[in-house]
Amino acid sequence: MKGGEEEQTGVFRKEIAELISKGDMRRLLEKSAELHGHICPYSAYGVKAGYIAMRELGIENTGMEEVVAIVETNNCFSDGIQLVTGCTFGNNGLIFRDYGKTAVTVARRDGTAIRIALKPGFDESIMEKYPEASALFEKIVARREEATEEEHMRMRQLYTEMGFELLEVPEDEMFIIERKKIKVPDYAPIFTSERCSFCGEKVMASRIKERDGKPACIPCANADYYEMNGAGIKEVGGENG
Ligand SMILES: [Zn+2]
Ligand SMILES: [Zn+2]
Structure with missing residues (x-):
């Protein structure tokens, strides 16, 4: 092709x-x-x-x-x-x-x-x-x-x-x-990935959190996050996620 x-x-x-x-x-x-x-x-x-x-x-x-x-x-x-x-x-x-x-x-x-x-x-x-x-x-x-x-x-x-x-x-x-x-929003940034020290999955660097001093993904760090669902964009507390 x-x-x-x-x-x-x-x-x-x-x-x-x-x-x-x-x-x-x-x-x-x-x-x-x-x-x-x-x-x-x-x-x-x-x-x-x-x-x-x-x-x-x-x-x-x-x-x-x-x-x-x-x-x-x-x-x-x-x-x-x-x-x-x-x-x-x-x-x-x-x-x-x-x-x-x-x-x-x-x-x-x-x-x-x-x-x-x-x-x-x-x-x-x-x-x-x-x-x-x-x-x-x-x-x-x-x-x-x-x-x-x-x-x-x-x-x-x-x-x-x-x-x-x-x-x-x-x-x-x-x-x-x-x-x-209008002022057009910037191109989407290209992020490098890091590995979560707990589950081992790769994560966009901008979403990496910390747990016990080590890089962790949002669920492993039990951190707050944003979710878009039928109700709109909502911040969700880590403990409830
Ligand atoms: Zn993880
Ligand atoms: Zn419809």
Whole structure:
């Protein structure tokens, strides 16, 4: 494969780049479901916001931090963003600011950026427009009540329909879109690794703690750490970990 097409930059996201240039948000939404597991209103918002950002900034992403997406929420929205922008948790292109807002700022390295936020009231208007889906969401997701297999299927079906329909809503009805210049966060530092003296596993040097005067990993040192989970970013005490 040396020198072949596979070594050219961007080739692995070629299909996605083509869908962006064609404006094929439906197919992008389907592809986002490969990552997200289902289609829903918030993944559709994420796909649409990601698409607008990539179109307006005119960029492609090879996962080398040439594009960064600063997401302000860790709900379904961010999976649409990850798929379409190619900024992910693993390639350090995804930066999570735990504000709890359905919004994203996508930026090029030179600081040219666009912030896209869901308009206040838009979500409520959608819930009024789709009362059956809202009732099922309340029951199955919000209250975690037992539901029949038919109800689960119906919710998935309605969410899929809503997701596709939302792609058709004019951009300025759904989002507040703001062009800006930002200071892009630095490239992710490359850390050397050290070995924990207790469990023997390798650890990024920046995460090494100390126990009995020896280098130790966080669990072996029983140290506090940060965890990102469904509740956001939380500091967790070592003893409870
Ligand atoms: Zn979802
Ligand atoms: Zn250890």
